[in-house]
Amino acid sequence: MYRQCLNKLHQTVKLQPIGNALCVCNRKLTLDPQSEPAVDPITIDKRDKVTLIGLNRPGSRNAVNRDMARQLTVAFLAFEQDNSSNVAVLHGKGDHFCAGYDLKELAHSESGIDEETMNHLHNVHGAMGPTRLHIKKPVIAAVNGYGVAGGLELALLCDLRVFEESTIVGVFNRRFGVPLVDGGTVRLPALVGLSNALDLILTGRAIDSEEAIRIGLANRVVKDGEALSFAVELAKEISHHPQMSLRADRDSAYNAMFNSTSKKESLDYEMNHALDVVAHESIAGAKRFKDGEGRQGVA
Incomplete structure (x- = not known):
């Protein structure tokens, strides 16, 4: 179903370069596509009635580029249409959830966003993928390592967030002059309250899992290396309800x-x-x- 949806989207949607981006974390990132093997940027796995959707650019800390955003949208649309799956788990391959949008891709843009690109961002998907959708079935984020900027916005798209003890999140795009365009200013205040949301949005500071669960951003905190397995078990529990x-x-x-x-x-x-x-x-x-x-x- 995922491949069918992807082929259909390729046939019907001509995406232009996306001039909006979310961002990177404090540490140096390797975002050069040439440094990564040619693999699918999104992986799909099924366990019982749970669909696992994996961000698969670990060499770039799962920073999202145009193709990855498109395929992530397709993956969620396929999940919605799959009557055998009740809950999805969004996770990052490797040591990190997602470092945001691939800023190296944005750096190649010289003239900003043209009208056709703006229409696609509004009507097809957000810069990070499915962030403008209202997904009709529950989604859980398994957040390990860094989940920053657009990566944080992907976590906010989900209904529940499982953090690991060493997880770091934040609006790191603040320091690069890149706005939140994937729901961060909408969903974050709804989850943690306006005061806490403005603290994160205005300062761009990092917060750890302890603060995240205290303000209501994280729903569970587990030991390092256990976020995905815990999220899958939680998803299975939810999927067995009527x-x-x-x-x-x-x-x-x-x-x-x-x-x-x-x-x-x-x-x-x-x-x-x-x-x-x-x-x-x-x-x-x-x-x-x-x-x-x-x-x-x-x-």
């Missing part, structure tokens, strides 16, 4: 946070989108409860 009600509740929460204009509108949306779930999933669940499942037969 999915119709789970997705309706998830969608309602996002609507209340980002789309609704009032409390009443949020409550109406929640109720209206729950009614169909009751008929198709809740009654059967109530019968299982009545028969003793989960309650050891207690009425």
